[in-house]
Amino acid sequence: MKAFQPITIAGITFRNRIIRSATYEGMCDEKGFPTAGYYSTYEALARADAGGIITGFAYVSKEGRAMQPAQAGIDAPDKIPGFRTLTDKVHQYGCPVILQIAHTGRQTIRRVTGLPVRGTSSKRSVYFWEKPVPFSTGEIYDRINKFADAASYARDAGFDGIQVHAAHGYLVHQFLLPGINNRKDEFGIDPQTGIGSAFLEKIIGSIRHRCGNDFPVFVKISGGINDEKHFNIDRFSSLIRILDHIRVDAIEISYGTMDYPFNIFRGEMPVNLILLRNPLFKTRNPIMRSLNKAIIDLWFRPRLLPFSPTYNVKYARLAKTLTCIPVIVVGGFRNPGEIEEALTSGSADLVSLSRPFVAEPNIVSKMKNDRNYQSLCKNCNYCAVMCDSGEPTKCYKF
Numbered sequence: 001m002k003a004f005q006p007i008t009i010a011g012i013t014f015r016n017r018i019i020r021s022a023t024y025e026g027m028c029d030e031k032g033f034p035t036a037g038y039y040s041t042y043e044a045l046a047r048a049d050a051g052g053i054i055t056g057f058a059y060v061s062k063e064g065r066a067m068q069p070a071q072a073g074i075d076a077p078d079k080i081p082g083f084r085t086l087t088d089k090v091h092q093y094g095c096p097v098i099l100q101i102a103h104t105g106r107q108t109i110r111r112v113t114g115l116p117v118r119g120t121s122s123k124r125s126v127y128f129w130e131k132p133v134p135f136s137t138g139e140i141y142d143r144i145n146k147f148a149d150a151a152s153y154a155r156d157a158g159f160d161g162i163q164v165h166a167a168h169g170y171l172v173h174q175f176l177l178p179g180i181n182n183r184k185d186e187f188g189i190d191p192q193t194g195i196g197s198a199f200l201e202k203i204i205g206s207i208r209h210r211c212g213n214d215f216p217v218f219v220k221i222s223g224g225i226n227d228e229k230h231f232n233i234d235r236f237s238s239l240i241r242i243l244d245h246i247r248v249d250a251i252e253i254s255y256g257t258m259d260y261p262f263n264i265f266r267g268e269m270p271v272n273l274i275l276l277r278n279p280l281f282k283t284r285n286p287i288m289r290s291l292n293k294a295i296i297d298l299w300f301r302p303r304l305l306p307f308s309p310t311y312n313v314k315y316a317r318l319a320k321t322l323t324c325i326p327v328i329v330v331g332g333f334r335n336p337g338e339i340e341e342a343l344t345s346g347s348a349d350l351v352s353l354s355r356p357f358v359a360e361p362n363i364v365s366k367m368k369n370d371r372n373y374q375s376l377c378k379n380c381n382y383c384a385v386m387c388d389s390g391e392p393t394k395c396y397k398f
């Protein structure tokens, strides 16, 4: 099967075409340094045949930390030795590992970062709700440098490459989206393409300048968002053409923003768990609890998209018609047949999985042994909700 054949992209040899998509680990200390659990999570994946690994998102600066309290950080050179330990451990199994780097922009809370929430514009996220302070033009250049710094620390720590997180409504995505980006400076929406790509383009240019052209740079994007009025297939196509033009090394295609987080994952929305563990919704006050439940039931639930297998393939297929850059597709792959279909139909070059690896770190070995294997993951999304609670990421069903 094509799924189990190796593939080399930008000098990185993936052992097979089923790789781990970025998945927050919840296993770093309060300063973003990896702990023993972080290492053992990745060793388990590498030992058990994952074709390659993309780590959970690591913040490029404290201001860009996520709400999740045990996130990795790659914001200073003192982080290099801890991540060097990680890359050494993973490489001893012949598995490549790519660090995902991110800035949350408006998708965080001051309570966690200790700093004002910053963003592309002052528009609030309907989920996080804090009003962001827009960056000045000069400050944007400073944040571009933070991405380049982070990439250079990742390179020095022995990562095979980095992935810029330009999906899921985080800062780079906030610039891309016309519904959020109302800037009038050079980082605003380009009337030709309908998206605001200057921030992403300058980040890639700056990483190339700092790390050299042979250090692989992947980008994760969202094929669509809830609000089709502001990001449609034409704008998605523009984004692919831009990524093609600036020659990133691979494009991973996901969906959505954290405004409607469950549409990134699809599946169940476990309301009681959210009310109990999510810092944005949990409260001891019974009236507030009822109010929060009503917000979830009346606002978020009606906007929930149903889970369907391989739900982002249509975007990947379109991307493949617009670029020769390798395409990775994530979202709803649960058995070897679905993966093989995406690969042999030419819809993608690699398939990445998140929850199936949370449920079974050795899922690729199981799929190799049984071509009809079906992931145990039932899309209950307990792991996704528990991310926000401070607990290490694990499967709550098995």
Ligand SMILES: Cc1cc2nc3c(=O)[nH]c(=O)nc-3n(C[C@H](O)[C@H](O)[C@H](O)COP(=O)(O)O)c2cc1C
Binding pocket: 021, 022, 023, 024, 055, 056, 057, 100, 165, 167, 168, 220, 254, 255, 264, 265, 330, 331, 332, 333, 352, 353, 354, 355, 356, 383, 384, 387, 393
């Ligand atoms: C617990 C959990 C943590 C996640 N953390 C990240 C992350 O750090 N960066 C990212 O780009 N996507 C993250 N995702 C999204 C996944 O990479 C993936 O896009 C999504 O779960 C759909 O894939 P799946 O159906 O294989 O789970 C996370 C998903 C889950 C369930």
Ligand code: SF4
Binding pocket: 355, 356, 358, 359, 376, 377, 378, 379, 380, 381, 382, 383, 384, 394, 395, 396, 397, 398
């Ligand atoms: S908790 Fe387990 S079964 Fe539920 S979505 Fe996460 S990995 Fe899948």
